Amino acid sequence: MRLLMIGDIVGTPGQSALYDHLPRLKRGxxxxxxxxxxxxxxxxxxxxxxxxxxxxxxxVDCITLGNHAWDKREVFDFIDDEPRILRPANYPEGTPGRGFARISSRQGELAVISLMGRSFLSSVDCPFRRADSLLKQLKPGTPVFVDFHAETTSEKQALAWYLQGRVSAVVGTHTHVQTADERILPQGTAYLSDVGMTGPYDGVLGMDRDLVVKKFLTQLPVRFEVSQGRTQLNGVVIDIQPSTGKAKRIERVRIDDDQPWFE
Structure with a gap:
């Protein structure tokens, strides 16, 4: 089973980069x-x-969210009806939507779990304990992918070690900068601290760089806007053994507008 996970889509430029590159990523x-x-x-x-x-x-088979899940109010009108759109599973009981899905493929079923960290983010339930409760619903050996939307590398690494051998992969999102620490832990769990973002190449985490610099210089409120111009796509490919749920291979993907693409 081969999983392609594409990092945080930022604004219209991110959507355009996704649609431009996805057909070639599928072929490749x-x-x-x-x-x-x-x-x-x-x-x-x-x-x-x-x-x-x-x-x-x-x-796209499944869309995960994070701390900005609720920023567009219309999401409350449809998230309960979209089983393949996942907000973090460790939001408190009664929160709209769901944080867990079973996605079918020609190679079998993949369970997808969305979790959010607690360091420097909103107060939510414990992601470690929430993962435990969700995994109890699955048979041992089921392929499981975890999108951990968290701020600190330490929290991401800790969750990966906590879940190793019980999930196929833990991939971090949220910080928008792709890390180079991909590995497979000893018990067969693939790990990457952050998959990176898909969107503006010349901004600051996808936002207009001049506005971000102004914020740092003045310490005054600034309304950030999505940057324009060149784009990048960041992702990761993970090969999973369907019968055991163990990861066999992990490869980072990065496509920048100023670099050639080879199919």
Whole structure:
């Protein structure tokens, strides 16, 4: 089973980069399943129904969210009806939507879990204990992918070690900068601290760099806007043994507008 996970889609430039490159990524990697983090897809904050439908129409199997899940109010109108759109599972009981899904493929079923960290983010339930409760619903050996939307590398690494041998992969999102620490832990869990973002290449985490610099210089409130111009796509490909749920291979993917693409 081959999974392609594409990092945080930022605004219209991120959507364009996804749709531009996804057909070639499919031809080049032949993924069985595609997961995309879409929490920044609508103007840099949140997601809309039309964006989600367009992503799924392009071949995306599951969309994960994060701390910006609720920034577009219309999400409350459709998230309960979209089983393949996941907000973090460790939001408190009664929160709209779901944080866990079973996605079918020609190579079998993949369980996808969305979790959010607690360091420097909103107060939510414990992601470690929430993962435990969700994994109890699955048979041992089931392929499981975890999108851990968290700020600190230490929290991401800790969760990966805590879940190693029980999930196929733990991949971090949220910080928008792809890390170079991909590995497979001793008990067969693939890990990457952050998959990176898909969107503006010349901004600061996808936002207009001049506005971000102004914020740092003045310490005054500044309304950030999505940067324009060149784009990048960041992702990761993970090969999983369907019968055991163990990861066999992990490879980072990065496509920049100023670099040639070889199919």
């Amino acid at each position: 990697y032949h993924p069985d399943l595609i997961v995309v983090n879409g929490e920044n897809a609508a103007d840099g904050r949140g997601i809309t129904r039309s964006i989600a439908r367009e992503m799924m129409g392009s071949g």
